[in-house]
Amino acid sequence: xxxxxxxxxxxxxxxxxxxxxxxxxxxxxxxxxxxxxxxxxxxxxxxxxxxxxxxxxxxxxxxxxxxxxxxxxxxxxxxxxxxxxxxxxxxxxxxxxxxxxxxxxxxxxxxxxxxxxxxxxxxxxxxxxxxxxxxxxxxxxxxxxxxxxxxxxxxxxxxxxxxxxxxxxxxxxxxxxxxxxxxxxxxxxxxxxxxxxxxxxxxxxxxxxxxxxxxxxxxxxxxxxxxxxxxxxxxxxxxxxxxxxxxxxxxxxxxxxxxxxxxxxxxxxxxxxxxxxxxxxxxxxxxxxxxxxxxxxxxxxxxxxxxxxxxxxxxxxxxxxxxxxxxxxxxxxxxxxxxxxxxxxxxxxxxxxxxxxxxxxxxxxxxxxxxxxxxxxxxxxxxxxxxxxxxxxxxxxxxxxx
Ligand code: ADP
Ligand code: ASP
Ligand code: MG
Numbered sequence: 001x002x003x004x005x006x007x008x009x010x011x012x013x014x015x016x017x018x019x020x021x022x023x024x025x026x027x028x029x030x031x032x033x034x035x036x037x038x039x040x041x042x043x044x045x046x047x048x049x050x051x052x053x054x055x056x057x058x059x060x061x062x063x064x065x066x067x068x069x070x071x072x073x074x075x076x077x078x079x080x081x082x083x084x085x086x087x088x089x090x091x092x093x094x095x096x097x098x099x100x101x102x103x104x105x106x107x108x109x110x111x112x113x114x115x116x117x118x119x120x121x122x123x124x125x126x127x128x129x130x131x132x133x134x135x136x137x138x139x140x141x142x143x144x145x146x147x148x149x150x151x152x153x154x155x156x157x158x159x160x161x162x163x164x165x166x167x168x169x170x171x172x173x174x175x176x177x178x179x180x181x182x183x184x185x186x187x188x189x190x191x192x193x194x195x196x197x198x199x200x201x202x203x204x205x206x207x208x209x210x211x212x213x214x215x216x217x218x219x220x221x222x223x224x225x226x227x228x229x230x231x232x233x234x235x236x237x238x239x240x241x242x243x244x245x246x247x248x249x250x251x252x253x254x255x256x257x258x259x260x261x262x263x264x265x266x267x268x269x270x271x272x273x274x275x276x277x278x279x280x281x282x283x284x285x286x287x288x289x290x291x292x293x294x295x296x297x298x299x300x301x302x303x304x305x306x307x308x309x310x311x312x313x314x315x316x317x318x319x320x321x322x323x324x325x326x327x328x329x330x331x332x333x334x335x336x337x338x339x340x341x342x343x344x345x346x347x348x349x350x351x352x353x354x355x356x357x358x359x360x361x362x363x364x365x366x367x368x369x370x371x372x373x374x375x376x377x378x379x380x381x382x383x384x385x386x387x388x389x390x391x392x393x394x395x396x397x398x399x400x401x402x
Pocket of ligand 1: 007008009010011040150171172173174176177178179180181182183206207208209210252
């Protein structure tokens with residue numbers, strides 16, 4: 001069997017944990033399996049590197065930022081290989097250059113395009129455990145790129161797909177995927193299974209347990225994923241195309257506090273305005289989420305939308321630079337918002353799910369600023385300070401508790 005095992009930051013945060021992970025990988029190796037390990041930077045090291053950068057320059061170029069952040073993963077893979085050497089197991093650490101992980105050029109948010117598996121195969125044939133840096137890639141200019149925060153999950157799934165691995169295991173600091181972030185909703189329940197589509201929505205809407213692109217890629221290549229704890233042996237959660245357990249009405253609640261709302265006030269109420277506005281942002285790769293347009297009045301209208309807070313400055317600067325072209329009157333940004341979502345394929349055939357969510361928010365006296373829905377999700381924009389309370393209320397209303 002060929003197994004890809006990915007361990008997140010907490011799982012390799014110190015010497016003891018590194019040895020613990022090494023032992024877990026060695027067990028599979030001794031069973032005769034081929035083992036590829038993908039690691040994140042130790043603990044909060046990526047955050048520390050970001051702080052260091054901002055201490056030197058508040059707006060460092062994305063290229064240099066990627067050059068810096070790739071250090072974190074390179075450090076953990078080398079230390080892990082040393083731990084395995086110490087335990088007398090042959091291991092080799094490889095970075096994105098050595099593996100040839102080709103990505104798009106977009107620094108800080110690159111997409112994996114192609115992985116050359118030859119080097120990894122060769123090392124596996126020599127019966128080595130192969131330890132690969134997560135999160136990083138290389139673009140066509142031979143510069144390091146990174147895949148976005150939490151991107152090591154995507155490295156693991158991409159490797160599993162490219163190597164036709166038999167299993168892809170994502171080890172983290174919780175026991176699996178829960179109906180809500182167990183750190184925010186104490187009575188959240190662990191799921192035994194979840195579909196790719198539901199997990200993709202949850203991940204995109206703030207459930208940071210998996211990088212959303214990793215789920216997208218797992219679905220595309222049919223990679224069965226298991227999310228489980230690196231600290232104990234409990235079973236974890238399987239992410240796959242179809243689930244066998246009876247569907248619940250909704251499978252999870254997600255909260256995203258990294259969203260920011262931008263309101264563009266006083267746009268001319270003529271055709272093509274929305275196109276012009278969002279085209280300017282799209283050309284710079286800025287993702288826009290919940291969008292609300294007011295009804296035109298006196299020849300003008302307003303458009304509000306959310307973006308990730310990491311791109312707020314860039315988005316505002318772009319819109320300000322285009323104020324004449326767009327002809328709007330004012331621009332406001334609100335950081336104190338949160339996006340609360342419920343996700344579940346079960347809601348397709350059940351009317352009244354949205355109403356139930358709104359009722360539970362009303363009972364908690366939580367005001368809703370914007371609403372957006374799809375077949376399998378409902379998202380509302382609320383004040384950030386209400387976020388966790390609202391999340392627990394909605395979670396309770398759908399009886400998701402353990
Ligand atoms: P890693 O460093 O292992 O990649 P992350 O911090 O990226 O770990 O992801 C694990 C965290 O995701 C958990 O500690 C938990 O707080 C959070 N989380 C958010 N939503 C969920 C969810 N629905 N189920 C489980 N964990 C969740
Ligand atoms: N170290 C990176 C981050 O903190 C990638 C990851 O952990 O997946 O975002
Ligand atoms: Mg993660």
